[in-house]
Amino acid sequence: MTLFALFTLTVQYHDHHIADYEIQTRSMTNKTPVYITDILxxxxxxxxxxxxxxxxxxxxxxxxTDFQLHELTGRWMSENMPEGFKSDRFRFLARTITASEEAPQEREDGEIRIKPNLYILVWEPSFFDELLTRDYFFLFPPEILRQHTLVFQLYTFFRSRMSRRVNDSMLLSELNQKLARNIECVVFHRI
Incomplete structure (x- = not known):
């Protein structure tokens, strides 16, 4: 869910600054500042x-994490997918630049760790270009990002399913089999 929040914040940031880019006649850079508090x-x-x-x-x-194309099954596959996804392995982020008000700390295992509050995200170039084409395949309403993971799963399942159909119906037991084979139907009634 954090990944989808990062997508949303990136698009919002650059949409908000589009007038600045035009006034200053500069192109949009592949650097997006994101505060942890904004993600939360x-x-x-x-x-x-x-x-x-x-x-x-x-x-x-x-x-x-290096993702592999075959891991994106079913609802994730689309003709709108960025070029970067068409290779066998890809990453969403090329790198992050971090900023912290706290000094780095050494952990018990000897690893030096910082606790950044600000990340400047540098997306993989082909993914960044695709993310800002306004074909918001990866963006979700903020209300969905706040929900339980199961609600998010339901939303993505039906969003994908309804994009291919005008009308649809499904039994709850069928839905249970498709989404969560190890979750009993009772769980769906409690939400």
Missing amino acids: ALRGKKDSGPARDSIRESIDRIEF
């Missing part, structure tokens, strides 16, 4: 030390 707010989480640490860990995982 977008996801509907309270600002706390553990919540910030969780976001930091998510961003680290996003930055250092």
Whole structure:
């Protein structure tokens, strides 16, 4: 969910500054400042030390994970996918530049760790270009990003399914089989 929040904040940031780019006749740069507090707010989480640490860990995982195309099955595959996705391996982020008000700390295992509050995101170039084409395949309403993971899963499942159909119906048991084979139907009734 942090990844989708980063997509949304990137598009919002550059949309907000589009007039500045035009006035100053400069092109949009592939650098997006994102504060941890903005990610927390977008996801509907309270600002706390553990919540910030969780976001930091998510961003680290996003930055250092190589994804493989075959991992994006079903609803993720689209003709609108960026060029970077068409290779066997890809990353969303080329790198992050961090800023922190706290001094770096040495952990018990000897690793030096900083706790950044600001990230400047540098997306993979082909992905950045695609993200800002206004074909918002990867963007989600902020309300969905604040919901339980299961609600987000339901939203993405039906968003993909309805993009190919005008009318659709499905039994709850069928939905359970498709989304969460290990979750009982009872869980869907509690939401």
